[in-house]
Amino acid sequence: MENLFRLVDHEDFFSRRCIWVNGPVIVGAGPSGLATAACLREQGVPFMVLEREDCIASLWQKRTYDRLKLHLPKQFCQLPKLPFPEDFPEYPSKKQFINYLESYATKFQINPRFNECVQFARYDETSGLWRVKTKTSGSAEFEYICRWLVVATGENAECVMPEIDGLNEFKGDVIHAADYKSGEKFRGKKVLVVGCGNSGMELSLDLCNYNASPSMVVRSSVHVLPREICGKSTFELAVMLMKWLPLWFVDKLLLILAWLVLGNIAKYGLKRPAEGPLQLKNREGKTPVLDIGALEKIRSGDIKVVPGIKRLNGFSVELVNGEEHDVDAVVLATGYRSNVPCWLQEGELFSKNGFPKSPFPNGWKGNSGLYAVGFTRRGLSGASSDAIRIAQDIGLVWKQETKQKKQRTTACHRRCISQF
Structure with missing residues (x-):
């Protein structure tokens, strides 16, 4: 009897490690993965969501600063099938957005398998199926077998750590923006912020509000636009203008308006940059900075703008212009990158940089049941657009096959009755 129990346990052990998924596997439980799952649910297609962290939207929950708000109006950031609550402000806070995502997951019955990190995913030509191997935080390994694979790990999966001469020998604190929560621990300190995108600008502003002295490294050109123009969202204005005017002309208008509001x-x-903000965003995915107060602090001298770093020395930084400044801490607002090439064994849909080879709006579908969501460089609205297309594409095949199965079952049932 004891040997029988051991045999049953042994068989159960192996059955748990190889799992057939009757529908697509979605890798990533961020907004992109949630949006795709919700759209599939509406199509009646079952799915499995795999997430390496212990919560949904881990980037938002664990790697964002406290004062973060959505940079675009809420109507451009809501996911398919569920608008934001009416009482939410135009620019929801981090906490409000996380609450919205949790409500979204509950409404559409999205229950990811947490703490499962995908080691590799590859297409098996022999079986015509995808094999997705994962490892849990407890070192257990699983392999999921499925017909469709949806890559929803997004553009911001891993932190970009720059190569700075002397960084490892620097004696002060060094953190990536992903680990920055607030300026509380930097009160009275001289902080070097490396990066001048939206994160770099906003962290510098936050540091000022906690009486720190930030210096922001600006190594290249950057577009800074007001978040609002005459009480209207700059992004919303651009979207409206692009309905009637060519992109280059909208760029010209935005820069004229920015100069009137912000000055030189x-x-x-x-x-x-020489190229306009929208053209640059389309070509390189480089988002213009939407100013929410940092520029005023730059004008007043509370935020110092400095050129590139030559090297770090102990508690100081030497700049490319020869100046040297004392520094207590360094915050690396140097962005994120895709991690798709680390685990997806495929070379047709995705390029080596972890983004689809085909530009928007054609980068959502590959071959053999492979899909990509959240790589459009167009934020949450781009992810929503991808999610809807993917669910419709899979749903069409699913419904056709389900209909055929029902027809075969009905025909078989009729034959059985006639024989009886």
């Missing part, structure tokens, strides 16, 4: 920012060390 070049005199503060912020040089604009």
Whole structure:
């Protein structure tokens, strides 16, 4: 009897490690993965969501600063099938957005398998199926077998750590923006913020609000636009104008309006790129900075703008212009990157940088049942657009096959009755 129990346990052990998924496997439980799952649920297609962390939207929950708010109006950030609550402000806070995502997962019955990190995913030509191997935080290994694979790990899966001469020998604190929560621990300190995107600008502003002295490294050109123009969202204005005008002309109008609202920012060390903000966003995915108060602090001198770093020395930084400044801490607002090439064994849909080879709006579908969501460089609205397309594409095949199965079952049932 004891040997029988051991045999049953042994068989159960192996059955748990190889799991057939009757529908797509979605890798990633961020907004992109949740949106895809919700759209599949509406199509009546079953799915499995795999998430390496212990919660949904881990980037938002664990790797964002406390003062973060959505940079775009809420109507451009809501996911398919569920608008934001009416009482939410135009720019919801981090906490409000996380609450919205948790309500979204509950409404559409999305229950990811947490703490499962995908080691590799590859297409098996022989069986015509995807094999997705994962490892849990407890070192257990699983292999999921499925017909469709949806890559929803997004553009911001891993922190980008820059190579700075002397960084490892620097004696002060060094953190990535992903680990920055607030300026509380930096009160009275001289902080070097490396990066001048939306995160770099906002962290510098936050540091000022906690009486720290930030210096922001601006190594290249950057577009800074007001978040609102005459009480209207700059992004919303751009979307409206693009319905009637060519992109290059909308860029010209935005830059004229930005100059009227913000003045000449070049005199503060912020040089604009030659290419317009929307054209640059389309080509490189480089998002313009939407100013929410940092520029005023730059004008007043509370935020110092400095050129590139030559090297770090102990508690100081040597800049490329020869200046040297005392520094107590370094915050790396140097962005994130995709991690798809680390685990997906495929070379047709995705390029080596972890983004689809085909530009928006054609990068959502590959071959052999492979899909990509959240890689459009167009934020949450781009992810929603992908999610809807993917669910419709899979749903069409699913419904056709389900209909055929029902027809075969009915025909078989009729034959059985006639024989009886």
